[in-house]
Amino acid sequence: MPGTIIITNAVLQTWLLIAAMIIALTLSARHTTANTLLPIGVTQELKGVAILAVVFGHIGYFLVDDNRFLFPLSIGAGVGVNIFLLLSGYGLTLGLLNKPLPALEFYRRRMIKIFIPFWCALIAFFVLDALVLHRTYSSTYIVRSLFGFFPRADMADDINSVFWYITWILFYYLLLPLLFMPRRPWLTALLLYLSGEALVRWNPPAIELVTRLYQVHTVAFPLGMVLAWLLYEPKNGSNTIAAKLKALKCEMPSVPYYLILLVFTAIAAYCAYFNGIGESIQKEQLMSILTTLALLGLFAVKRFELRLFSLIGVYSYEMYLLHWPIVSRYDVIYSHLPAALATIVYIALFLAMGWCIQKFTAPMSVWIDSKSKPVQQ
Numbered sequence: 001m002p003g004t005i006i007i008t009n010a011v012l013q014t015w016l017l018i019a020a021m022i023i024a025l026t027l028s029a030r031h032t033t034a035n036t037l038l039p040i041g042v043t044q045e046l047k048g049v050a051i052l053a054v055v056f057g058h059i060g061y062f063l064v065d066d067n068r069f070l071f072p073l074s075i076g077a078g079v080g081v082n083i084f085l086l087l088s089g090y091g092l093t094l095g096l097l098n099k100p101l102p103a104l105e106f107y108r109r110r111m112i113k114i115f116i117p118f119w120c121a122l123i124a125f126f127v128l129d130a131l132v133l134h135r136t137y138s139s140t141y142i143v144r145s146l147f148g149f150f151p152r153a154d155m156a157d158d159i160n161s162v163f164w165y166i167t168w169i170l171f172y173y174l175l176l177p178l179l180f181m182p183r184r185p186w187l188t189a190l191l192l193y194l195s196g197e198a199l200v201r202w203n204p205p206a207i208e209l210v211t212r213l214y215q216v217h218t219v220a221f222p223l224g225m226v227l228a229w230l231l232y233e234p235k236n237g238s239n240t241i242a243a244k245l246k247a248l249k250c251e252m253p254s255v256p257y258y259l260i261l262l263v264f265t266a267i268a269a270y271c272a273y274f275n276g277i278g279e280s281i282q283k284e285q286l287m288s289i290l291t292t293l294a295l296l297g298l299f300a301v302k303r304f305e306l307r308l309f310s311l312i313g314v315y316s317y318e319m320y321l322l323h324w325p326i327v328s329r330y331d332v333i334y335s336h337l338p339a340a341l342a343t344i345v346y347i348a349l350f351l352a353m354g355w356c357i358q359k360f361t362a363p364m365s366v367w368i369d370s371k372s373k374p375v376q377q
Contacts, residue, residue, distance in 0.1 A: 057078075089225040102177070122146065169221075
């Protein structure tokens with residue numbers, strides 16, 4: 001459904017925004033000498049792409065009255081979610097392969113990173129809604145929300161409809177340390193995939209309003225785990241696949257290099273455009289995964305870094321937590337500025353707010369983590 005913010009000259013405003021982004025990305029581009037396949041900079045860049053896809057999708061299809069605004073930047077929200085899930089599965093698996101953790105230790109370390117920023121954003125919106133909009137929520141809803149359980153994704157009535165993702169990622173976080181097998185992470189990935197499929201096929205009443213969202217995101221997290229298993233390089237060993245791919249990345253001649261970049265770009269563009277939305281769930285998920293893998297390949301192969309995407313990626317989680325209530329319930333920027341400029345201002349605002357949340361929550365997370373460690377005898 002189109003939103004309520006009126007956009008004039010939607011196509012022109014979109015092209016102005018695209019031009020501004022191209023200029024900013026060009027200015028932020030730097031040559032990289034990293035010889036690893038997926039250095040932290042690349043994963044941060046992908047997170048930056050993911051959060052922009054999510055934000056643009058929500059604005060273009062749910063906030064403004066003209067869906068031509070931000071098209072085609074707005075067609076990849078589902079891809080953005082899959083990028084986040086794939087990178088989560090990849091990062092967590094690499095971490096457990098390097099340093100296996102008991103389930104309770106895993107929960108203590110990992111849940112803090114999810115819940116502390118999440119609680120800050122959640123409580124802030126509860127307070128703001130009460131003070132500014134005189135909008136309150138039931139005690140049951142508040143308690144359930146504090147535990148990260150969101151059984152619906154209502155953009156009008158929920159505190160933050162995009163929080164359905166929190167529930168889904170917690171599903172994987174809760175099962176992963178219980179099922180993880182260091183010698184067979186691929187098997188853990190398969191079990192997690194089957195668990196997710198079993199849940200959405202069962203479709204219990206508690207999640208029936210968000211099952212459709214879960215159904216198109218059952219592959220990405222386990223796929224990230226498989227990717228980590230394939231590329232993992234043990235400290236006292238070697239990985240033939242990883243070694244060959246790294247050598248190929250570093251030694252590839254110019255013509256094949258640019259050809260591969262072009263092929264990955266074409267696959268990502270084609271699959272994102274013909275995304276299967278409105279058709280079968282299987283096709284929608286397949287096209288989204290293909291887009292995700294093509295973007296992953298593109299960013300892994302390229303020999304330059306895009307620092308703008310990296311910067312946005314650093315604060316992507318906080319931006320995800322904040323963006324929708326701000327633009328949908330507290331907008332004052334689209335109402336006073338041209339749409340392209342308003343979008344740029346919002347991205348800058350979300351970055352600044354993400355920086356503030358990290359400055360506040362990072363020491364708090366360290367303090368909680370230190371207090372919750374078992375006392376050494």
